[in-house]
Amino acid sequence: MWGDLEVDSEGFIVESGALDPIGPQFFIPQLLDAPQNPILDTLKRRPFSLDFRIDGDGLANTHLAPLKPASKARLEVASVQRRKTASWDTLCLLGATAVGSPFISEQDQQTFVSIRHHVTPRLRDPFIDIIHVSEEQLMQSLRSTVLGSSSTLHVWDPLGERFVLRGVHTGNEGILIIDGKDHSIGQSSIQLFLTIGTLLHRLDDFVVVLRRRYAAQGPTVNALSYELSSILRYLRNCLSTSSADTLSSLRMRFVPYYDALDALAQLCSREESRMPSDYPVFDASPRIVLANIYQQLDRHVEQHSLRLVQAMVAHMVSVVSRDLIEQTCHSVGYGKQLLSSYGHENLVASDQSLLVGISEDGGDVPNDDPDDADSSDSGADPTPLPPFFPPELIEGLDAARKSLKLLKAAQADHPILAEAETYPSIRWLWRDDQVLAAWSGVNARSPDAKGGVLPTLVSDDTVDSALAAFHVFDLEPGTGTEHLTHDKSQVSLNDLEDFIASFPNNLPSLTPTLPQLCSLVFRPLVEHTSRLSNTLLSLLLSPTSHLHIPTHLRLLRSYLLLTSHGYKSRLLGALFSDSDDCKETSEVQIFLSRPTPTSKQSESEETRIWAVGLASTLLQRDTWPPVGTDLSFLLRTVIVDSLELRMDTDSENTDQTSRSRRRIMEEAEFRLGFAIRDLPADTGREKWLNPLTIEALDFLYMDYKPPHPLDVIITPDVLSKYQRVFAFLLRLLRVQCAIQAAFRMMRRDTLFPTLTPSNKLLLHCRFVMQSFVSAVSEYAYDTVIGGNFDPFLATLTPDIDPTIAGFADIFALSRVHSGLLDDILSALLLRSGQRNVGDLLRHALEYVLEFAVLVGQLKRGGSKEYEAAPLLADLHARFLAKMAVLVKVLKGLSDKGRLSGSTVDVLALKQPLRGVQCLHDLLVRLDLGDWWQKN
Template structure:
């Protein structure tokens, strides 16, 4: 079963198939493995309860991951020597139980010969492209030179080898004058014939027999397969490009995209995408104008008009990897079908988005992306869910930052005569509130976008750069599968660790609920104040402006509420920073200087507290 699972033997229905109790690998939704199907990594699962007791957890995981990766590789590179070793004249060694050191040494020799032959075929395949060929005469000569070492190639050779080995072990050890007499006697006693015929105490512990019998061959297969898969991911599937796509759009790493999206959603200068009876569109840029419109949520047609070209224009204007650029008659498509879409919401969440002045008004908007196979082994549905959570949080913060920026620099509303006739509000409390809110929100945005997103992402990029350099060094030195031992699962773990670090820095993990709730209450308070300030300065239909004294009293109350909510948020952050290492993301996935920059979740929160109140201003009572 292990030989079939790892590709050392043709499958006979014992490894990756349905309803086989002899297998500890379960496959869901795959009826015809190896016959033109395109497997999904999430279809495979390890059934730990069916793993034999003498197989360690590490060995079981190695067998499972090798089998899963092999089937993913076969679906995309069927002509590769690792996919069909026999078609290249390579006979994989059989997995057999061995119970003494001499035979276990032969297992290592078989693994080395198998690796040498397979590496030669892989190099030849790389020179000839994707054309399936047999082993060249040079490779066959190399295999023939080592044929005498393949003691299992012929039954007679195997029998003679065992007889010669038994005769050598039956001989008495040669006398040695360098050993103390006592130690010499102990060794002779240990090697003396046992009363029970056919047994000897000079053998490895029985608990290690399975590992010593199988591990050399299994590790060779796994190492070469990982090396081939990583080359396929990085060089054929544009893995780095698809990963960078998530940073540019889900994590707002593209400044042009963030600016255009902010303008399309919030700018009052753009023409509204709403349909009004008797009013024709001018054909200019249109937006949703959230914050100055009365109807919400927008219709799907409004979303399409407002967000048209926001992603496509920024992508095709900056990327150099557009494979359709030289084909003007063909419609250019975004990788993974990247586009805006509507998020599925519960009834309670639908209620929250109905308020255009609330923090959750845009929670229905999401980015849709489907990674191409086999990159879905790394950019998994779970990681895409984390990207979506981060995108929703950063979009909320982007909106509040847009609002506070225009409070500091007032933006006249269109078609509002009061903006031209009324004198700007000169209340000192409103001015104080405006400046402090802008400072707090700007500090939050800078911290979350740099310490929260950029630093972990840069650290992950550095790790991937190092892997690519090691791959190039292997190619130059001809040492295939020696410097790079990571596989798709290791890349997926690095990717998941980066996302967990970002979630922790953005206060989006489950145990950070108190700080997150306090932050949302603080941002809601800022949005409510922005609406109040707009009413006081420009008025609004259906509302009556307050007198100066009443407005000042309400502004003072709102300011004190803002300070109270900010104080609660800072207290929650201080509580988190004091719990360093308790459930925090382990930064050991980072390397070198990157680990010093990304100092873990506790260090990031301390930096946030410092950015908000270096002089402990917000710890003082409100004057």
């Protein structure tokens, strides 16, 4: 400014025209072109000028240029005001209004700016546009800019999404200079206003994007856009009503609102430092949206941000999460509007999804699911819950949803379903009085509704009545209609203002952290889910209910696991026979392979074979399998007769428990039944088509149709496990009947009258094979089924608390039940991972059946002594070799089960043997001095 003027030695402008001279109020003395030390020179200089004196402390004060008398007087006063401070950067002030201080920073604003411009003049740049404006004009313009609107000085740039100077040429940089301030100070003063306006405009655009692109994503996103609009409107009202005389004071008033907008911008990823191209893709899933808001609130609480910031984010958490919380409550029957608002269709788990089975693998027994893969729960919640929900609620919510449907199916009028309507609503609590009331168990709701729940336009009392919508017609004309014309947005804005005004400076002392506050907020819902699951489990464990789980499980154990003596004896009479009279049985035309010990090849001959062990009624038609009405009627009779016997036993008791048990037995007539398995029959090598094989009855299985809701426990996968055990037991019964028939045949006649060694070998084979079959049968019924199933049923007695027994809900009981069947399959070597070991046991049983068929052929004269002797020797050798391998493998599995040296301790503690632990018992039953090695 002063660079182009000619100044005299005293600092005045030389008169070059008709105008009066204008002199600056200061000048800076020029230093000599020599190395100097101004501080020491000033302190050590002797008096040589007109303005030399020593002050009270002896400090020399010398000006580097002569001044006028008036200036000297002012400087003397300034010297006293400096309080005896000397400095080399002395400023010579000439104006009458100059501050009496030699420091530049202590001058008035205009003098300070002039000095800085004089020392560092701005170079003229054609690519920089300079705009001068007064402070009043700037404040007038910034009041529009700070609200997110364009003004006379700044205009919105849609590409960069920020405010830029108006009137700047394209490609140039604009610099705004305020009168009395330089560029740096002016830019620093207005940057806060520009940032607030930029954030407001960006957040407005974000709300528009939410409403246009994500409105169909659900109520959570809509609540977010609505809440952001309310908060932005609240901040605009605060910004527009703030007033100040100066730019700096107005800036100080806007700092809290800048912090609030900055928090919102971080939440929405719309910070000023981000370019529009760097905006991340918005994830509209309720879980992510609520998790981000909660994390922001947690961060502000931990950092002790401004109360305004915490209150705004807390209100956002309350409003945006309200719909998800209501849906979660209604899905488990917590609240009044379970049927009216959401209905049964919003309960996530369907009837089919409740049929959850826990299956692992299967053995060689035919099964509808050959892979026997684990089935997973398909009734998962389609809306994942955000992480701030308590972990115990997240874990038990799915079970509670299913328990609600099952409880309605079991007892639709259960009291817990009606009591749920009176439970306190789940809402966020922020004030001390609300937290104290919830902590004390008091359902207190303040009338001003400042706890995070938006006020409704209609009172809660009017909702209870079906005629509530017509209550306005009972009022005087013109009264009671205020809510009909009330602006809903204004209601929301007023609620936000009240919420912020009543929000505490810190979280309540009872819940000083957000996780503790969440735990208190959701505690009623957690208790309800737990109570719901326990209620259903207690109902199904009640002896007076027709859905009594232990009774149904005992029914399965009796019929599918063949533990009922009456049913087992009738089934033996219908399917098997241990008679030694070949005249009472039928013969079948079959190709039987008879390998000889002297040749590796096998010869086949067509002959009439006695199917030892099978009932004669199954072979009357000379076809296999004997599918027909006769077999169906026979097996149906077996079930009905055995059930009538059980009902006659309970007919004398008339209490509620006995009546429920009789009802279960009556319904069992159509729930239990035999069926034909669809097995492959096109390869020509199917063993189930041969009545002489151990797999001859694999086409037959038993099914059970459990009542709803017991199909959650007795699932199709669990039934398939029962059926695999049932098929194994049928094979075992066939072998038992066959070896018993062989014993009777050998007791009367000597089958090798001329071959004494062969006769001795025959007797020895019968003894070891019958001992083997007896050991396997006793192991299966006593150790495996009795040792596993009975302790499980003992935990389901009414005297034992289900929670103490380890059953948190019916689904935990279902998992334990499925695991029980897995242990039984493991103990019987029927798992797919035990296929090789299971084949060893199956082959050993096949040799026993082959031995019985050979004895039958000798009995009826179908084979000669010299023909049967080598076959017997070969069969004996193969059986011993198979037994040696089987025992060796069983020892390895027993050691793997870590019971090889601790079996006595386990038995002493009366702990049930589970899974492969039972194999040690089988090994003890079979190990009779290594007889398979000595022979």
